[in-house]
Amino acid sequence: MEHFGAISLIGPTNAGKSTLLNKMLGEKLAITSRKVQTTRFRIRGVAMHGDAQFAIVDTPGFFDPKRPFDEGMIHEAEEATKDVDILLMVVDAVRGKCDIAANVLKKLSAVTMPRFLVLNKVDQLQDKEALLPLAQKFSADLAFDEIHFVSAEIGSGVENLLAAIAKRLPEERWHYDPDTLTDMPMRVLAAEAVREHLYDRLHQELPYDALVETERFEERKDGSAAIHILVTVKRDGQKALVLGQGGRTVKAIGQAARQELSQAWGRKIHLFIQVRVRPDWDKHYDPRKLLGI
Incomplete structure (x- = not known):
């Protein structure tokens, strides 16, 4: 019998x-990066474990918003607590209960679906005996159905987490083909690839003042795709x-993103990147537009 859930x-x-x-x-x-607040909207992937298939929604992390664009990111994260079968609260075990x-x-106290506490980055914790007291601190404020200790970076504990999720999913036919990885549009994935390489290359110099979006995605007769990316920054110095x-920098970013996309999609990719300056873009931009919503 097949099982499915979100x-x-x-x-x-x-x-x-x-990660x-x-x-x-x-x-x-x-996208994963050394910068925080890397995920700007909900990203849905499709995972398989035994007879269970589940859509996994990754969300922008919660933080203290300082601008309208930040408010939109927080709204996306809050919306992700609705219409799912299981909620996983992922916490950096090293940082602890911040x-x-x-x-x-507090936000999770009102939800009724199963809630898992996932203490991540346990491989970086020098004192492993601190894990149980840390879990108890979280449990004192909210009753979790399960608690898992994982290291997403090296994969420790992830298999047990997948198995625990699969056991709780309802009997339901799969919603996706078994080889489906995501239901996100390819134009969104292309912009995310460019944004990741942009931050990796300029992680110290470039703050979170850059917007990366796909202007056009053109299918070509030879099976390749031409993707036109627009990078918007706030200041002329950032553009430089x-x-x-x-x-040379934007060329290297484009080459890295193009190679990644070509390998992932098994097709030739033509990638064109334009950079412009808009000082107040984040005051008016809705993050959902990146998904065409």
Whole structure:
């Protein structure tokens, strides 16, 4: 008998939710970066475990919003607590129970579906005996149905987590073909690939003032695709950083993203990146537009 359901990954920023999503899927889908607040909207992947199939929703991490664009990201995270079968609260075990984690606990108190506490990055915790007291601190504020200790980076504990999720899913026919990785549009995945390489290359110089979106996605007769990406920054100095001397930086970013997309999709990709300056783009932009919503 087939089982199907939806689960949501929520928690503070930089807890490793996107890394956990990628590990659960067995393939890279969500952008991961040394920067916090990397995920800007809900990302859905499709995972399999035995006779169970489940859609996994990765969300923007909770943080203190300072601008309208941030408010939109928080709204996306809050919406992810609705219409799912299981909620996974993912926490950085090294950081512990921070103020933002405490705020997430309050938000989860009203939900009725099963709630798992996932303490991530346990491989980085020097004192492993601190894990049980940490779990008890969270449980004192909210009754979790299950608690899991994982390291998404190395995969420790992820298989047990998948098995626990599969056991709780209702009997229902699968919603996707077994080889489906995501239901996200390819234009969104393309923009995410460019954004990841942009941040990886300029993680110290470029703050979260860059918007990356796909302007056009053109299917060509030879089976290749031409993707036109628009990068919007706030200041002329940031534009100069993204372009690099003689355009070398943006060219390297484009090459890395193009290779990644070509390998993932098994087709030739033509990638074109344009950079513009809009000082107030984040005051008016709705993150859902990145998904065409």
